[in-house]
Amino acid sequence: MTDVSATPAHAAVSERPQGRSFGKIALRWLLYVVLGLFAIYYLMPLFVMVTTSLKSLEEIRTGDLLSLPRELTFDAWRTAWSEACTGIQCEGVKPYFWNSVMLAVPAVMISTLLGAMNGYVIAQWRFRGANIIFALMLFGCFIPFQVVLLPMARVLGLMGIAGTIPGLMFVHVIYGLGFTTLFFRNYYVSIPVELVKAAKVDGAGFVRIFFAIFLPLSIPIIVVSVIWQFTQIWNDFLFGVSFSQAGTQPVTVALNNIVNSTTGVKEYNVDMAAAIIAALPTLLVYIVAGKYFIRGLTAGSVKG
C-alpha cells in the first residue's frame, strides 16, 4: 500500500483543485490525533509500568507519574524477585518463576513431540476415522476449560498427582495437543505424498520416515509450536489457580497473590517489577522470534 503514493495514478489525484488539498491536510492532522490517542491508550500503561518499577517508593510518592526515574534503582526488582510476600510467605516470585519453568519446558517438549506425531499420522497416513479424530482434537482446542475443571481435578486426584507440578504439566500437555496437532497437520499436508512413497520403496518404515524425513523438515513449525505452547502455558492462570497448591503455583498465580496481598504498605514499584519479571520470558520470546509468534497466532485462530 505504501507504494501507491508513488504511482502516477496518485499524482493525478493531487493535481485536482485545491479544495481537496485542504481536506488532505485536515485528514493528515486527524490521522495524527487518532494515532496520538492510540499511543496514549496502548503505550502509556507499558511506559508507566517500566518507569515505576525503576523508582523508589519515596519518588513515587512525590507524584510526577509520567516522569522518568530521577535515580535508577533496581531495589524493587530485587525485592520482587526474592522478598515480596505472597500471602504469608515472603520469598518473592523466584520459587514460582522456577515452578513455571519446570512446568512449561517439559510440557512444551512433550506436547510438541506428540503433536508432530499426530500431525504426521493424520496428514500422511490417510485412514478411515482420521477426520473424526482431527475434529475431536479441534474441539479440544476450543472447548471452554471451565467445563473440564472439576472432573479433571478428580482424575488428577485418582492418579495421585493432584496439586503437583507433574499434574499441572499433564493438563497442559493434554490441552495443548489440539493446537500442536493442528500446526503439524496443516504443515505436513503440503508435503508431497510421493516423498513418503519413495521412502517406503527404499525400505524405510513408519517411524523411520517420521524421524528421518519429516522431523528435519519441520524446524519452522516446531519453532511455531514451541513458542505457542510456551506462551500459552506460561501465561495460563485458570489451570494454575485450580490445580496447584501452595508451593507448586506457577508465576501468574503468585503474581496475583503478591498484588492482592493486603499486608503492609502497598509497594507499587515492587508489584510492577514482579509483573515485568513474570512477563519477561514471553516478552523475550516475542522480541526474539516475533515472526513465529505471529505465525502461531494466525495458524491457531484463523485456521483453527
Place this chain on the structure above:
Amino acid sequence: MSPILQGILTIIIGVGGCVGYFYLSNIILDRFVFPPRDDDQGRNIARATAVRPWLFLMPAILALGLYLVYPVLGSFLRSLYNRSGNEFVGLGNYIQMFSEHGFRVALFNNFLWVLFVPAAATFFGLLVAQLTDRLRWGSIAKSLIFMPMAISFVGASLIWKFVYAVDPDIGIINAVRDFFGLAAVDPLQIPFWNNFFVMIIMVWMQTGFAMVILSAALRGIPEETIEAAILDGANPFQIFFRIKIPQIAGTIAVVWTTITFLTLKVFDIVYTMTGGNFDTEILPSYMMNYMFRDDGRATAVAFVIMLIVTPVMIYNIRQARKEL
C-alpha cells in the same frame, strides 16, 4: 540444584516415554502381532498398515478420552446433582441459578462483554492496521501495540490496576483528574461503567491480534482495485469503506469470532481486577466463586458457558475449514 535435576528427569521420562512408545509399539506390531512371513505375508503387511495409525494416535486418543470426553460428560452429570453430590436434583441447579440476582448480573455483563470487546478490538485493530500502513515508523508502532499479546492476562490486569488506582500519585486517570482539580474516583466502583473499564483491558490486549491479521489481509488486496478507484476519483474514505472493507470482510468475521470466543472464556481479568465485586461479575468468574465449594452449581454455570460458546465455536471451525 535438585529442582533442575527433577525437571530434566521429567523431560527424559516424558519425551523418552513418548519416543519409546512409538518405537516399541511399532516393533511389536511388525515382529510379533502381524509378522510379514509365512503364507499370509501380504495380508499381514496390509493389516499392520491399517492398525499402525491408530497405534500412533493412541496416546492422543486416550488423553482426549480421559481429559475431554469424560470431563464434559462428567461435568454435565455433576451439574444435575446437589452441592455435596449425593442427591440427584435434575435441573434444580439451573433453575435456582437463573432466579438469582448474581447470576443474572453475570449473564448480562457477559452479554456486554461479547458486544463490546470484539467490536472495539476489531475496529481499533483495523484502524491501526490501515493508518500505520502509510507511516514510515508504522512497523515499530505495530510491534508495540502487539506487545500486550505476549503478557498474561494477570500481568495486563495488574498494569491496569495502576491506571485505575485511586491514589493520584499512582493512577493515571486520577492523576489527570487531580490536575484539573477534580476529586479522585475509583473507576472500578462506578456502577455499570466499571464493566467497561474492565473490558478496556481485554480490548487493549486483543487489538494487537486483530491488527496483525487485518494488516496482512489489507496487504493482500489486489492493487489494481485500489488504483482503479483512485482513477475514478474516490476519496480515501470511499476507498477504505467501499473497496477495502468488502474485500476483507471474511477475515474481519474470523477475527471478530475469534475474539468473541476468547472473551467468552476469559476470567482472569475480572478475577484480578475486582474479584467480581461491584457488579462486574461475568460467568467464568462467577463459576470460580463456586468451584470446589458448590460443585453442582459450578458445573451448571460451566454448562451455560459451554452452551453460549458452542455456536461461536462451530462457526469458527467451519470458517477455518473453508480457509484451509
